[in-house]
Amino acid sequence: MGLTRRGLMTVAGAGTVGGTLLGGCAMGGGNDDSDSAEGDVNTANPLGVKEDAPLEVVIFNGGFGEEYAKAHEAMYKERYPKAEIKHSATQKIQEAMQPRFVAGDVPDVLNNSGGFQIDFNGLVSQGSLADLGPLLDAPTLDDPKVKVRDTLQPGIVEMGTYDGRFLSLNYAYSAYGIWYSAKLFADKGWQYPRTWDAMIALCKQIKAAGIAPWTYPGVHARYMSWPILAAAGKLGGLDVLKAIDNLEPNAWKHEAVRTAADAFYQLAADGLVQPGAEGMDHIQAQTEWSRGKAAFYSSGSWLENEQKAVTPPDFRMAVSPVPSLSTGDRLPFEAIRGAGSEPFVVPAKAKNLRGGLEYLRVMLSKRGASDFTTRVNSLTSVRGATSSTPAPGLTSVTKLLDAAGTNTFTWLYNSYYRKLEREFVNAACADMFAKRINAQQFVDRCQQAADEIARDSSVKKYKRA
Amino acid sequence: MARGRWLFIVTFLVPPLLLYGVFVVSPYAQAFQISATDWGGLSPEYEFVGLDNFRRLLDDGYFWNALRHNAVLLALLPVVTIVLGLVLASMLNVGGRRDRVGVHGVRGAPVYRIVYFFPQVLSVAVIGVLWKEMYAPNTGVVNGTLRAVGLDGLAKPWLGDPRFAFWCVAVVLLWSNVGFYVVLFSAAMQSLPRDIYEAALLDGAGRVTTLVRVTVPLLWDTIQVAWVYLAILAIDGFAVVQIVSDGGPGYASDVVGLRLYKTAFNESQFGYASAIGVAMFFLTLSVAAAFLRVTRREKVEAG
Structure with a gap:
């Protein structure tokens, strides 16, 4: 048999199809015959571990x-x-x-x-x-x-x-709060503020001293949503946060959230955040903070370990709760997000x-x-x-938690609906702290995003009790 | 005799076809299959949902936003890269001063040729991180240079501003690709007969005229290939975008590839992500076909 073009194509085709069959499937096949190792359950081994199971x-x-x-x-x-x-x-x-x-x-x-x-x-x-x-x-x-x-x-x-x-x-x-250098504050005679008005007043003093009062990672601006929501929870009570977790209609538009957002918007509006922070990632912003270019930074208690290499030896890292927004807050100043x-x-x-x-x-x-x-x-x-x-830093965190006692709280929407925080709230924060939108638009944007998740049938919904 | 020939052909044909089947055809085929399911990517269970994913795609504002950015890249990146590449390659090869030596490149051309190729040697990850730091608002080279020459007003938080972020990423894509095309066009120009250039020179053609009237027509095949490659790159752009801006701020520099990645790996919606992939596949295919068709021209015979 002579070699024809068609013959060649047949060989080629067969090879390709064979390859497809051999390639296996990314979606896997069902094999449910795997039994998990079990040992005897007794008081020494309450979970019934098989002692030699790898x-x-x-x-x-x-x-x-x-x-x-x-x-x-x-x-x-x-x-x-x-x-x-x-x-x-x-x-x-x-x-x-x-x-x-x-x-x-x-x-x-x-x-x-x-x-x-x-x-x-x-x-x-x-x-x-x-x-x-x-x-x-x-x-x-x-x-x-x-x-x-x-x-x-x-x-x-x-x-x-x-x-x-x-x-x-x-x-x-992790305890979440506002971080600063205790040494810097002691040197300058500054006191960490317990109310928001005192915070703004102190920020103006800090700015006059030639230091940026706040910095934040513009690329991961959601870091700034943490003190906003913490302040809102302290002002309006934990039901405000639960409503957000449960994607309830108008949860973000609650007066407490808007008031908190407005308070933080003031930082941007009054020029109390570091110029250029909107273009930094968390490493860049944290490094500015560690170098003493900015006084306050919002983060969780992993910050100390993360900054280990660039923290000056006498920095004395410290953390405090977000200041109270009013005298009538539902939770005390000491309450923190843990x-x-x-x-x-x-x-x-x-x-x-x-x-x-x-x-x-x-x-x-x-x-x-x-x-x-x-x-x-x-x-x-x-x-x-x-x-x-x-x-x-850890000493400061321990003190913070002791002071908070039973007044620790958190929200869960970020672990239920990762995208809502990582993409949508992140983007809204980035826009607000760059003054592209104001506090009212911020809560509107967040609400719109939450509604979008609530409507999305491809996302499984959870209920927080 | 015939049997020996068959054996010969089969021996050489089967291994590459098998590899191609396993690593190219089969993933493509599976992507089409997955795009018709609601597979979440973490268990073997899934259900067929027909064209639901594609219907959802039509209403997905984030997808269209990303696609718009790809379209802008598609319109600009190939043109700008090729023009820059041609101009630089001409300077390196035939742009030197006229003298008795005849046609040659500018002084120091070999050095430039190596320098232009530098970005090509770096991995995409390195390029991305490098530029991200260069755009850093306070410590970056870009703002540092602007401030050093007294243009403080032009220093911006580049990647933090939706007006600039996309263009910042586009510049990185341009920078990382021009060098390769300079080298590609240079190589092609080396094979052109020098006497054509000498004739053009004698006829009094300037540099621009030589480029447009002589070089471009003679290099048309190479340019065409470059065009298709760059078009494919413009529809992708994933790696650089993800590292430099991650699509932000918000969605201001999002591209389709990044949308696909986030849908699959951050949101565990592999079915929908595959649908985005399938859409991208047809898009790339039709753009490449369209480019080849539009740019088809009579070949100019050289020499």
């Missing part, structure tokens, strides 16, 4: 690094010497993990955090996460009479709960699901938590676990 832990290699996790893994290994532990760390959780979720080949513990975390709305609505409820009701490692649930900071359980199931453990605990961060999950299809829960129990022991706090200068969601050598 455990895979994937850590987000961000501000906290991965060394703390290696320490936790060593503690797990002490309890289960026969268990082989596989550790890995990455910054791009989503890219590394998404195909593994589809294939059902998931790790047993996943630290789903950072800018490239997997969207929780997607994980939850697609049933990819295991219920961590048994962990909450298990006894702690430190005291068999105390349940894990009762050692957690307020709000941790609520924050990780979706539709009544506790799916995500936020291991680190919220979990660094979410840890156990995938529903984990091969060693019980080992995953046990690993979290090890993390939540006094020893595990204190080790974390000492290493990375951040609190954990375990109450009372402190550092043996606290840095100035």
Whole structure:
């Protein structure tokens, strides 16, 4: 048979089709035959861990690094010497993990955090996460009479709960407030203001001294939505924030939110924010702040660790609550936003699901938590676990939380509907602090965005009680 | 005999076709399939939703906003890059002063040629981060230079202002590509016979006339290829946009590729994201086809 053009095409076609079949499918196939390892449940082993089952832990290699996790893994290994532990760390959780979720080949513990975390709305609505409820009701490692649930900071359980199931453990605990250099303030004789009027007055003094009163990351302007919402919550009570979380109509247009937005708009309108901040990212803005070019910066308590390399030795980093907007605020000045961060999950299809829960129990022991706090200068969601050598910022955070007592609060819309904060509120903040819109337009824009999410049938909705 | 030939052909044809099938055809085919589902990308479960994703695309203001930016890039990036590339390549090859040596480039041309190629050596990530820092409001080189020469009024928070952010990114795209086309056009010009230029010179043609009347027609094939490449780049632009401005402020510098990425990876809507991808695929295909058609010309025979 001679070689014809058509013959050649047939060969080529067959090859291509064969390739397609061999290529496999990105959407995976269903294989639900994976049984999770189980051991006997008894008082020494309340979660029924199989002692020789291997455990895979994937850590987000961000501000906290991965060394703390290696320490936790060593503690797990002490309890289960026969268990082989596989550790890995990455910054791009989503890219590394998404195909593994589809294939059902998931790790047993996943630290789903950072800018490239997997969207929780997607994980939850697609049933990819295991219920961590048994962990909450298990006894702690430190005291068999105390349940894990009762050692957690307020709000941790609520924050990780979706539709009544506790799916995500936020291991680190961050206090959010206004940060400044205690040294700078002591040198200049400035006092942190307790009311907004005092804040504006002080800002004018700071500006006169040749320092920009505020700076903020224009690219991630949502950082400035935190003090706005905190002030609104303190002014109007926590129902204001719950309404926002529940995407209620006109939640953002509540008088308290508008008043708070207006107060912060005044910073921009009176020229009290650093010129050029609208074009900076968080690293650029924080560096300006650390170098003493600006006095106030809104952030969470990871800031100290993040700025470690550029903070002058005698900076004395300190944090305070957002000032009260009126004398009739529902919550006292000391009330602050305290919220979990660094979410840890156990995938529903984990091969060693019980080992995953046990690993979290090890993390939540006094020893595990204190080790974390000492290493990375951040609190954990375990109450009372402190550092043996606290840095100035952490000392300030601890004082702040002690003063707040039971008056800590947070909102959840950002973890329910990531896009609402990361894109929409972020954009509205960027526009307001660059004076492209005013406070009224700001709340209108946020409301419009919330309504858009509420209407979007492709987004699963959650209800905060 | 025939069998030996078959064996020969099959041996050489099957491996590349297999690779092409696995790594090119199969992902494309799957993207089409996924675009008709509501797949969330985290479990093997999905449902077919037919053309719902494409219907949603038609009403998606954010998609159209991004597409508009791509359209502006498509209109400007190829033209400006090619014009700049041609001008610079002419200067390097035939732009030197007239003297007894004949036609040659400007003084220092070899050095320039290397310098122009620098951006091509850097990875996109490096280029992005570099420019992001250059645009930084207080510490960046751009504002620093403006202030140094007394133009303080022109110093802006570049990436923080929706009026400028998109153009800032466009400049980065231009900067990172011109060098390659200078080298490409230079190489093509090297193969042109010198005597044509010498003849033009004798006839008293100036630099501009030589460029427009001699160089462009002779390089038309190369320009055409450059045009298609740049058009594809303009419809994409994802990497540079994501690193430099991440589409912001707000959506002021968003492009379709970034919308696709965010829809898939930040919002876990792989079905809808694939629909955006499929739309992009047809868009790129038709633009490339249209360009080739419009720019088709009689070939000028050289030499």
